[in-house]
Amino acid sequence: MTFTNSARSAARAAPGSISDNELLACLPIAARRPWEPHAEFVALERGEPIHESASRPYAYFPVTAVIAQLCLLKDGASAESALIGNEGMIGFPLVLGGESTPSRAVVLISGDAWRVEADFLRMEVQRVIPVMHLMLRFLQAMMTQMAQTAVCNRHHSIDEQLCRWLLQVIDRLPAGEFAMTRELMALMLGVSRESINEAAGTLQLAGLIRFVHGQVTVLSRTGLERRACECYSVVQREYARLLPHRLAT
Numbered sequence: 001m002t003f004t005n006s007a008r009s010a011a012r013a014a015p016g017s018i019s020d021n022e023l024l025a026c027l028p029i030a031a032r033r034p035w036e037p038h039a040e041f042v043a044l045e046r047g048e049p050i051h052e053s054a055s056r057p058y059a060y061f062p063v064t065a066v067i068a069q070l071c072l073l074k075d076g077a078s079a080e081s082a083l084i085g086n087e088g089m090i091g092f093p094l095v096l097g098g099e100s101t102p103s104r105a106v107v108l109i110s111g112d113a114w115r116v117e118a119d120f121l122r123m124e125v126q127r128v129i130p131v132m133h134l135m136l137r138f139l140q141a142m143m144t145q146m147a148q149t150a151v152c153n154r155h156h157s158i159d160e161q162l163c164r165w166l167l168q169v170i171d172r173l174p175a176g177e178f179a180m181t182r183e184l185m186a187l188m189l190g191v192s193r194e195s196i197n198e199a200a201g202t203l204q205l206a207g208l209i210r211f212v213h214g215q216v217t218v219l220s221r222t223g224l225e226r227r228a229c230e231c232y233s234v235v236q237r238e239y240a241r242l243l244p245h246r247l248a249t
Contacts, residue, residue, distance in 0.1 A: 015041035018114050021061040022087045023138055026243060031130045039114045046179075050090050050105040057118040059091030065111030066172045068188060069146070070104045079153065079190025080165075081146045083108070085172025087239065088138055094118045095125055095135045108188070109169070109178055137242040144238040152231040153190060158199045161189055163228035166209065166218060168235075176218035182211075203227075 018039045019025040024032060044050070044065040060067070062085050069082040069090075081103060084090055090105050124131045152161055165188065170176045186196045203209045208223040209216060218224065225232070 016063070018061070020063045020086075021089075021114055023089055023134065023243065024061055024114070026134055028130055031128050034124065034128075035116065035120075038116050038120045040116070042113055042115055044107045044111060044113055046107050046110045048107040050107060057091070057094065058115040059089055059094055059118060059121045060113045060115045061089045062086055062111065062113040062172075064174070065107055065113050066109040066169065067105050068108040070106060072104055077190070078104075078187060080188040081149055082142055083145075083165075083168050083172065084142070087172070087243065088142065089135075091118070091121065092135075092139050092142065094121050095139065097122075108184075109173065109180075134243075141235075141239045141242045145235045148231045148235050152229060156229040156231065158189070158191055158195045159202055159227065160229035161191075162196070162199045162203065163208075163224045164232040165189060166216070167221070167224050167228055167232050170218050170221070171236075176221065178216055179214055180216050181214050 018035055019032065024035065027035075039061075042060075044060075044062075044067075050060055050067055064086070066083060066085045067090050068080045069084065070078045071081050072078045084105075125135055126132070152164060156164075162185075165185075169178060169180075182193050182196045182200065185200075186193045189196070200209065200211050203224075204211060206223065206227075208220045208227070209218055211217075
């Protein structure tokens, strides 16, 4: 599997608050406060592997970065099983006690994140009930995304899958455009580059996206929603049900 790294086009943002991550923003202030001295603000580059350090594992809470959870095969083939952005975290085996997973997390879109050491996360999950409940709700939502992605890849057309995927990406970004190659998009969906060329071309002709020189711009979100399969809305509803944002006051 190849995943080309690229330099970030924008300067690194100044650290803000850990509540800039929507998952952590759901914690009551009293439960969130102990995290602040333990959280480190880091810049993540596209192609960077996440949570692969056995000596000092971390959990990551993206702010502007988008991370892909990939399933890998022996022959180098892969497919994305979940996307994680500002709404979530990377490092769920740490919460469940499994320590590691055969899947791989890789930065899909460069950006910033907060990270905490695994020992701190485990301690807070065991010590603070609201933290445990929040993390388990997020894991349930992500499991829905992973299961729905597997069903989608098996039963829906490339056009429908691409619409779903584009919507999931822009949901995690402040704007409706991002840098992406056709090769990388094919890798994420587990299909051929030719299939992506054809599907992207269809969406461009319909006036829904512009895909030029490795830059994807969504021109009609409504149009993508109409052409996407049901999997997108199923996952959206489950995230909204389990993780209503900005609950903490």
